[in-house]
Amino acid sequence: xxxxxxxxxxxxxxxxxxxxxxxxxxxxxxxxxxxxxxxxxxxxxxxxxxxxxxxxxxxxxxxxxxxxxxxxxxxxxxxxxxxxxxxxxxxxxxxxxxxxxxxxxxxxxxxxxxxxxxxxxxxxxxxxxxxxxxxxxxxxxxxxxxxxxxxxxxxxxxxxxxxxxxxxxxxxxxxxxxxxxxxxxxxxxxxxxxxxxxxxxxxxxxxxxxxxxxxxxxxxxxxxxxxxxxxxxxxxxxxxxxxxxxxxxxxxxxxxxxxxxxxx
Numbered sequence: 001x002x003x004x005x006x007x008x009x010x011x012x013x014x015x016x017x018x019x020x021x022x023x024x025x026x027x028x029x030x031x032x033x034x035x036x037x038x039x040x041x042x043x044x045x046x047x048x049x050x051x052x053x054x055x056x057x058x059x060x061x062x063x064x065x066x067x068x069x070x071x072x073x074x075x076x077x078x079x080x081x082x083x084x085x086x087x088x089x090x091x092x093x094x095x096x097x098x099x100x101x102x103x104x105x106x107x108x109x110x111x112x113x114x115x116x117x118x119x120x121x122x123x124x125x126x127x128x129x130x131x132x133x134x135x136x137x138x139x140x141x142x143x144x145x146x147x148x149x150x151x152x153x154x155x156x157x158x159x160x161x162x163x164x165x166x167x168x169x170x171x172x173x174x175x176x177x178x179x180x181x182x183x184x185x186x187x188x189x190x191x192x193x194x195x196x197x198x199x200x201x202x203x204x205x206x207x208x209x210x211x212x213x214x215x216x217x218x219x220x221x222x223x224x225x226x227x228x229x230x231x232x233x234x235x236x237x238x239x240x241x242x243x244x245x246x247x248x249x250x251x252x253x254x255x256x257x258x259x260x261x262x263x264x
Contacts, residue, residue: 030075031073031074031075032074032075032076035074035092036055036072036073036074038092038093038094039055039072039074039079039092039097040055040056040057041054041055041111041112041113042054042111042112042113042114042117042118042121043055043097043109043110043111043112044109044110044111044112044117045107045108045109045169046108046109046110047108051063051117051120051121052107052109052169052171053171054117054121055072058071058072058073059071059072060072060081061121061126062126062167062173063120063121063124064124065124065125065126065127066126066127066129066175067126067167067173067174067175068126068173068174068175068176069126070082070085070173070174074089077089079099081171081172082172082174084172085102085171085172087099087100087101087102087107087171088100090106094111095110095111096108096109096110096111097109097110097111101166101169101170101171102166102170102171102172103166103170104170105170107169107170107171126176128160128176128177128178129175129176129177129178129239130156130177130178135153135154136151136152136153136154137150137151137152137153137222138150138151139152139222141222141225141230143225143226143230146188146253147188147189148186148187148188148193148225148230149186149187149188150184150185150186150222150230151183151184151185151186151187152182152183152184152220152222152232153182153183154180154181154182154219154220155180155181155182155183156178156179156180157178157179157180157181158178159178159179159200160176160177160178160179161176161177161178161179161213161214161215161216161239162174162175162176162213162214163175163176163177163214163238163239163240164214165240175239175240177216177239178216179200179216179217180200180216180217180218181197181198181199181217182197182198182217182219182220182234183195183196183197183198184196184198184220184232184249184251186230186251186255193251193253193254193255194251194255194257196257198217198220198234198249199217200212200215200216200217200236203217203234203236203245203247206245206247206259206261207236207245207261211238211243211245212236214238214239215236215237215238215245216236216237216238216239217234217236218235218236218237218244219234219235220232220233220234220235221233221235223248228250228252229250229251229252229253229256230250230251230253231248231249231250232248232249232250232251233246233247233248233249233262234246234247234248234249235247245261246261246262247259247260247261247262248260248261248262
């Protein structure tokens with residue numbers, strides 16, 4: 001029995017090594033230096049003459065200030081950009097580049113290195129975006145003969161959230177945003193009933209993983225008061241999109257917190 005187990009393990013390891021050797025990732029493939037050199041420069045749409053990107057060194061730069069630069073390489077007839085995007089090259093010369101975009105449409109580009117185009121790329125350097133400035137809300141609520149003072153502070157952080165989108169040229173681009181931390185304090189007179197920081201990570205098990213990875217902790221709003229306590233709605237949103245999850249927090253009148261996903 002032991003011999004059979006050893007044989008099975010050996011076969012599995014041999015198969016894994018064989019598969020690993022036969023399936024190389026894009027980073028392991030030999031790069032076409034000649035094609036990469038031909039790509040150096042500024043490329044515009046053949047019909048509209050709109051700037052699409054600039055290839056400089058090993059990086060792709062975009063003409064807008066929201067799309068982050070990405071690493072690129074060429075292998076065979078495929079252009080790889082960033083960690084996962086790949087585009088089949090249909091035609092490539094010193095001044096022409098045709099490839100299939102992420103939406104399946106044929107992208108036709110021409111090269112031009114004018115001073116005006118160069119200035120556009122130098123001026124519109126990519127920035128990390130913050131959806132909010134520091135935002136503070138101060139609310140007084142009366143319930144059942146008691147007054148409650150509510151403080152909400154939305155604080156931008158340096159934690160980065162990367163969102164992938166297809167731009168108008170059918171290219172997968174990365175937009176990077178700063179996430180927020182939201183602080184909530186509740187006072188009943190001089191007594192601090194509740195105080196806590198809320199971070200995106202505490203909602204990870206309540207929303208789909210794909211949504212969570214590209215979402216930002218967006219806002220907290222006071223809703224109402226009842227026998228259960230003080231109700232607050234927190235929104236977790238995808239930047240630049242209408243997709244949000246709404247999560248309700250209830251702080252009981254003795255300072256205990258409960259949480260429930262209430263809306264998409």
